[in-house]
Amino acid sequence: MSINIYVGNLSFNANEGELRELFEQFGSVDSAKIITDQFTGRSRGFGFVEMSNREDGLRAIENLDSKDFSGRSLKVNEARPKKAMGGGGGGGKGRDGGGRSRW
Template sequence: MNIYIGNLDYGVTEEDLREAFGEFGDVSSANIITDKFTGRSKGFGFVEMSSSDDANEAIESLNDTDLNGRTIKVNEAKPRAERPARRYQY
């Protein structure tokens, strides 16, 4: 299951996410979304867990808890909605 983690402190690393979520089961991947120009964290990320039961336990346990001084929001990641093509004006 793919899990969304929001309101992350900009200093949180993917290893921090692996450690926090690893307490609940096997973490397949951890990814912090960064700005493509600056490389700076955008303050959210995703964790993939192999077991849905472990993922649900992690969501319930970690939502609205403190991670590096920020109260994080944790929920099941929703598929990205189709976005209309950008229209550029010249």
């Protein structure tokens, strides 16, 4: 069973090859992706690594969380599933903001 790993506090200069190499010390890496801003193309400072072996991934998390990488202390943990977009929400007051009626 595979594992998807969140990697936060990445240096803005880090690249996906370096990220892959860092995790390959612990096992086979299926993918390494650094998330970038869609308008500027600049790194957003976090990424995801998918490893095919769950135990290898858990070992990587244990060994790499808080580790210095390119001058930054990494935040590494198992990625949470993406939440569905849309629906719900709201709250707040109605159109008139509470208070007296305008009429």
